[in-house]
Amino acid sequence: MRRLLCFLKKYRKESVLGPLFKMLEALFELFIPLVVADIVDVGIANKDTSYIVQRCLLMVALGVIGLLCSITAQYFSAKAAVGMATGMRHALFAKIGRLSYAETDRFGTSTLLSRTTADVNQIQTAVNMVLRLFLRSPFIVFGAMIMAFTVSPSAALTFVVTIPALSVVVFGVMLISIPLFRRVQEKLDRVLGLTRENLTGTRVVRAFVREEESAAEFVATNSELTRLQRFTGRFSALLNPVTYVIINLSILVIVWRGGVQVNLGHLQTGEVIALYNYMSQILIELIKLANFIILIMKACACATRVNAVLDAPDGMPQGDVTEAPAPTARGRVEFRNVTFAYHEGAAPAIEQISFVAEPGETVGVIGGTGSGKSSLVSLIPRFYDVTEGTVLVHGRDVRDYANPEDLRATVGVVPQKAELFAGTVRDNLRWGKEDADDEALFAALETAVAADFVREKEGGLDFEIEQGGRNLSGGQKQRLTIARALVRRPDILILDDSASALDYATDKRLREGLSALDYHPTVFIVSQRTASLLRADRILVLENGEAVGLGTHEELLDTCPVYREIHMSQFGNEEVAK
Numbered sequence: 001m002r003r004l005l006c007f008l009k010k011y012r013k014e015s016v017l018g019p020l021f022k023m024l025e026a027l028f029e030l031f032i033p034l035v036v037a038d039i040v041d042v043g044i045a046n047k048d049t050s051y052i053v054q055r056c057l058l059m060v061a062l063g064v065i066g067l068l069c070s071i072t073a074q075y076f077s078a079k080a081a082v083g084m085a086t087g088m089r090h091a092l093f094a095k096i097g098r099l100s101y102a103e104t105d106r107f108g109t110s111t112l113l114s115r116t117t118a119d120v121n122q123i124q125t126a127v128n129m130v131l132r133l134f135l136r137s138p139f140i141v142f143g144a145m146i147m148a149f150t151v152s153p154s155a156a157l158t159f160v161v162t163i164p165a166l167s168v169v170v171f172g173v174m175l176i177s178i179p180l181f182r183r184v185q186e187k188l189d190r191v192l193g194l195t196r197e198n199l200t201g202t203r204v205v206r207a208f209v210r211e212e213e214s215a216a217e218f219v220a221t222n223s224e225l226t227r228l229q230r231f232t233g234r235f236s237a238l239l240n241p242v243t244y245v246i247i248n249l250s251i252l253v254i255v256w257r258g259g260v261q262v263n264l265g266h267l268q269t270g271e272v273i274a275l276y277n278y279m280s281q282i283l284i285e286l287i288k289l290a291n292f293i294i295l296i297m298k299a300c301a302c303a304t305r306v307n308a309v310l311d312a313p314d315g316m317p318q319g320d321v322t323e324a325p326a327p328t329a330r331g332r333v334e335f336r337n338v339t340f341a342y343h344e345g346a347a348p349a350i351e352q353i354s355f356v357a358e359p360g361e362t363v364g365v366i367g368g369t370g371s372g373k374s375s376l377v378s379l380i381p382r383f384y385d386v387t388e389g390t391v392l393v394h395g396r397d398v399r400d401y402a403n404p405e406d407l408r409a410t411v412g413v414v415p416q417k418a419e420l421f422a423g424t425v426r427d428n429l430r431w432g433k434e435d436a437d438d439e440a441l442f443a444a445l446e447t448a449v450a451a452d453f454v455r456e457k458e459g460g461l462d463f464e465i466e467q468g469g470r471n472l473s474g475g476q477k478q479r480l481t482i483a484r485a486l487v488r489r490p491d492i493l494i495l496d497d498s499a500s501a502l503d504y505a506t507d508k509r510l511r512e513g514l515s516a517l518d519y520h521p522t523v524f525i526v527s528q529r530t531a532s533l534l535r536a537d538r539i540l541v542l543e544n545g546e547a548v549g550l551g552t553h554e555e556l557l558d559t560c561p562v563y564r565e566i567h568m569s570q571f572g573n574e575e576v577a578k
Contacts, residue, residue, distance in 0.1 A: 003310075004123065004303055007087040011080035018080060018131040021073035026139045028066040030147055033277035035059045037151070040270030077131035085124035091310060092116045098314045101383040105342060107309065110193035115309055119185070119302035126299030133292045140285040144278040151271045151278075155257055159282070162250040166243060166286050173239050174293050180232040182301040187225040194218050236294050240287060247283040254279055316382055319400035329395030330410070331359030331491040331522040333380060338389035340375055348387065349375040350545045355538075359491075360520040364533030366566060367542035373526045374416060376542070377494045380524070381411040393492065412490030412521070414498035418477035420469035425454055426461040428480060432487030440487060447513035448483035449506050450476070474501035482510070486517075493521045497528065504531055511535055530567040539563070 008015055035055050043052035096104075096112055104112070145159040198205060198214050205214050258272035338353045350372040357363045365373045378384055379391050382398040391398050393407060401407045412432070420428050429441045438461060445451035453476055457463035469477040478501050485493060493514070499507050507529075514523055515535065525532060533539050534553050541549035541556060541563045549560030556563040 003307055004084075004088060007084040007091070008080060008127070010087070011083045014076040014080035014083075015131060018073045018077035019135040021069045021076065022132055022136040023139055025066040025069040025073065026136045026143065028062045028069070029140065029281070030143045031062055032059055033147070033274040033281075035062070036277060037268075037270035037274040040273055041268045042270075045268075045270075073132060077128050080131060081124050081128035084127055085120050088120050088123065088306065089116060092120070092306065095310055095312070095314075099309075099312060100315050101378070102342070102385070103312050107312075108189070108193060110196045111189045111305075112309065113196075114185075114189055114192050115302075115305050118188075119305050122295075122302040123299050123306065126295050129292050129295055133288055137285040137289040137292065141282050141289075144281050144285075148275055148278045151274050152258075152261065152267055155254060155261065155267070155272075155275055158250050158253050158257070159279070162246060162279075162282070165246055169242050169246070170239065170286070170289065170293055173236065174297055177232065177236050177294065178297045178300060180228070180235065181298050182304065184225070184228055184232055185301050185305060187221070187228055190221050191218075191225050194221055236297075239294065240291075243286055244283070247279065247286065251276060251279050251283075316385060316404045317399070318404070319397075319402055329359075331520075332392070332395055333357040333363075333492060333522060333524075334390075334392040335376075335379075336390045336392070338379065338391060339387050340379060340384065341387050342375075342384070348545055350542070353389075353540075353547050355540060355547070355550055357522050357524070357538075359522055361537040362514070362523040362525065362535065364536035364539035365524060365526045365542065366528070366530065366533060366539060366563065368566075369528075370544075371542040372545040373542055374496050375545075376540075377413075377496055377524050377526055380492065380494060381408045381413055409488075410491040412485030412488055412493045414478075414481050414485045414493075414495050416497045416500075418469065418474070418481045418498070418501075420465050420472070420477055420480060422465065422467040424459070424462050424464055425457070425480065428465060429461075429484050429487050432484045433489075436487050441483075444483040444486035445479075447486055447510075447517060448479045449502075449509045449513065450479035450483050453479075475503075475506065478502060479506075479510075489519050490521055492524070494524045494526075496526045499527065499532060500529075507532055528566075530563070530570060 035058055039052055039055045042048065043055060093116065096116070099107075107115075141163060145163060148155070148159050194214075194217060198218065205211060254275050255272070258267055258275060261267035262269060262272060334356045335353050339348050339351045341348045353376065355363075365376060367373050375384075379386060379398075380393060382391075382401075382404050385399065394410070398404075398407060421431075426438075426441060429444065430436055432444070433440070441461060442451055445454055454460060454463070465471065469480070472480070478498050482495065482498055499510060502510065508531075511525075511532065525536060527533055530553070536553070538550060539553060539556055540547060541560050543562050548562050549556050551559065557567060
């Protein structure tokens with residue numbers, strides 16, 4: 001929590017004025033029992049109506065002033081808390097954008113969402129309460145005890161015993177509850193993850209008639225969360241009844257001892273009432289403090305989760321080589337005995353892969369689902385670091401680049417899932433190159449076989465695309481993402497199964513367009529279809545993360561059973577036009 005307080009630096013004035021006005025409110029509140037005692041012991045005892053009215057007006061004035069102080073304190077506290085939360089969200093959003101693929105996978109999308117929203121909201125509420133109660137409640141508690149000593153030192157000894165007993169209860173519950181609240185947040189992340197998976201994959205769930213299994217898994221996870229929340233809530237709920245018991249026992253002692261002192265003439269009735277009011281104030285403030293501490297416990301658990309994101313390393317570790325690669329090596333990609341696993345201790349996604357792609361070559365990558373195709377090409381722009389071996393791009397180890405962005409600026413990547421953003425076609429294409437003119441955009445569209453349908457759209461390049469490309473077909477989205485990668489004229493182009501929604505004729509035109517590019521990039525085509533790889537200079541065949549074949553289409557049909565099986569399952573003995 002301490003680390004997050006840096007976001008309060010811009011609100012130092014509000015962070016001081018909020019508690020200050022709360023203490024002023026508390027100070028006025030402490031005078032009220034004395035005024036009540038005067039009303040009873042002087043006004044009512046002497047039947048002095050004017051004195052009673054004067055003291056009542058004084059009490060109203062103290063209440064109004066206290067209310068104004070409270071409103072002012074709330075304004076400053078809320079401003080500081082909301083400002084801190086705003087800065088925290090900005091920092092989290094920026095940090096998430098800088099996380100490497102490996103770190104994003106480690107946290108999980110649902111967890112990052114909950115940390116940016118629910119956890120930050122919890123911290124915001126806690127900071128607001130801290131600024132309002134952190135000084136006020138202890139001030140009232142100890143102030144009431146001091147004021148009680150001014151009324152009757154002997155009767156006030158009850159306060160000396162009560163306050164430490166309550167402190168033991170409050171802090172004891174707090175220390176036990178903090179780990180429980182952390183576990184609750186972890187279980188909540190899992191529930192959010194399952195919810196997100198089922199919402200984003202609802203079509204797949206229905207296609208495979210897995211509604212009942214998905215619902216059962218959610219019910220089991222949600223039940224576990226509910227059980228833990230109930231246990232944590234019940235334990236935390238002990239705070240209030242135990243506090244009430246201790247306070248009410250103290251009140252009984254005060255009333256009993258006060259009555260004895262009144263009978264002996266050592267105390268007046270109004271003073272007993274003042275002592276009772278001071279104990280009641282302590283009760284109210286300690287209940288507030290107890291609930292406040294529960295809130296702090298939750299916020300501390302949330303702060304730990306937020307700090308874990310902020311403390312995560314930015315992107316990939318930087319190398320120490322800054323000079324440009326040799327022109328003759330640009331576009332050259334080499335894998336040397338590469339093994340890669342997504343997590344430490346996990347099974348390798350690819351294992352002992354070695355091959356070279358010379359500048360301008362087209363390399364196909366094919367294999368069954370889960371064979372490691374996407375994992376392989378994701379190592380080229382260094383989205384992940386290899387576990388063993390070396391990946392060289394432009395003749396240099398990708399880990400030696402002083403800035404990974406310099407490497408990625410030369411690589412055009414078209415991911416498996418076509419991602420488009422809300423905005424015009426022109427805006428989406430310029431993600432590839434911000435200063436590209438319309439001529440360059442249409443050149444990329446022509447190569448990607450997307451120019452015709454873009455011209456047909458209302459506005460052409462100014463056609464508005466909805467978020468996620470909801471107003472485009474799957475094939476149109478894929479072609480636009482390919483065009484976006486081509487706009488930057490990359491030295492290396494990676495098409496990660498990005499033509500799966502295209503028919504064979506369009507796919508063929510796309511391959512012909514790529515072959516005719518004047519800057520001759522090194523092209524990696526990941527595909528499930530052998531028809532997409534017929535023109536490739538070489539085809540790498542993967543099975544269970546291992547390379548089982550490398551060669552041309554004709555060579556692999558003769559020498560690689562896995563490739564031959566894939567091809568025969570799609571075309572039988574038919575010849576496929578290149």
